[in-house]
Amino acid sequence: xxxxxxxxxxxxxxxxxxxxxxxxxxxxxxxxxxxxxxxxxxxxxxxxxxxxxxxxxxxxxxxxxxxxxxxxxxxxxxxxxxxxxxxxxxxxxxxxxxxxxxxxxxxxxxxxxxxxxxxxxxxxxxxxxxxxxxxxxxxxxxxxxxxxxxxxxxxxxxxxxxxxxxxxxxxxxxxxxxxxxxxx
Numbered sequence: 001x002x003x004x005x006x007x008x009x010x011x012x013x014x015x016x017x018x019x020x021x022x023x024x025x026x027x028x029x030x031x032x033x034x035x036x037x038x039x040x041x042x043x044x045x046x047x048x049x050x051x052x053x054x055x056x057x058x059x060x061x062x063x064x065x066x067x068x069x070x071x072x073x074x075x076x077x078x079x080x081x082x083x084x085x086x087x088x089x090x091x092x093x094x095x096x097x098x099x100x101x102x103x104x105x106x107x108x109x110x111x112x113x114x115x116x117x118x119x120x121x122x123x124x125x126x127x128x129x130x131x132x133x134x135x136x137x138x139x140x141x142x143x144x145x146x147x148x149x150x151x152x153x154x155x156x157x158x159x160x161x162x163x164x165x166x167x168x169x170x171x172x173x174x175x176x177x178x179x180x181x182x183x184x
Contacts, residue, residue: 004129011101015041019073027172035172036074042102043072045134052079056121056146057113062086068135072102074176076158076165079150080124080138091139094120104128109139111146118145123164140164 004012017023019040026037046069054062064085069077094110103125111121122141125132141148142164144157150168158165160177167175 007099008101008104008129011099012042015073017041017073025174027174029172033170033172036076036175037173039071039073039075041073042131043070045069045132046071046077048079050151051149052081053149054081054141054146055149056090056111056118057116059090059113060087061090061111061146062139062141068138070103070132070135074173075163076167076171076173076175078140078164079148079166080135080140083124083137083139086139091122096120098123100125102129103132103135111141118142121145 017037019038022035022037026035029035048067048069049065052062052064052067053060062081062085064081066082066085068080070080071077090111090113091109092112094108096108098106100106104127106123106125108120109122109124111118122139124137124139125135126137128136142157143155143166148155148166150166153168156167158167158175158177163177165175
């Protein structure tokens with residue numbers, strides 16, 4: 001494996017919770033639910049065959065039954081859609097990058113439908129770290145900026161502005177970004 005950059009090593013070392021033991025403040029999941037506090041760190045790659053649908057300005061931006069959920073302690077799942085299931089005519093690569101200590105360096109995409117635009121509405125990892133190669137070039141979408149669905153359920157966005165997790169009725173928290181607390 002290639003040596004991790006120092007920024008990734010530093011980020012990985014800061015986490016207190018790793019999914020091995022649910023903290024006392026976490027909501028206990030009911031039948032058919034998942035606690036974000038049971039998700040592992042490093043995050044888990046979880047193929048999902050449910051229909052994932054992303055709509056903006058009455059256009060289908062993405063539709064897939066081959067999405068990959070990334071399950072990470074304290075965060076609701078982020079759905080990554082294969083590029084072949086995304087209508088690329090509505091995407092335009094934009095400036096800016098961000099770094100994830102687990103996945104690598106992300107690039108961003110604007111979503112453009114006629115004269116409507118979502119700035120940095122999606123992101124992808126063109127060169128993810130080796131452990132996350134399965135999401136290479138898959139696209140994740142911000143449900144706070146467009147309508148996202150899982151098996152027909154309208155997704156609630158993860159609070160906090162920056163985060164891209166998808167909250168469905170199966171997810172219990174509290175989730176990262178939900179309060180003034182930062183769950184590490």
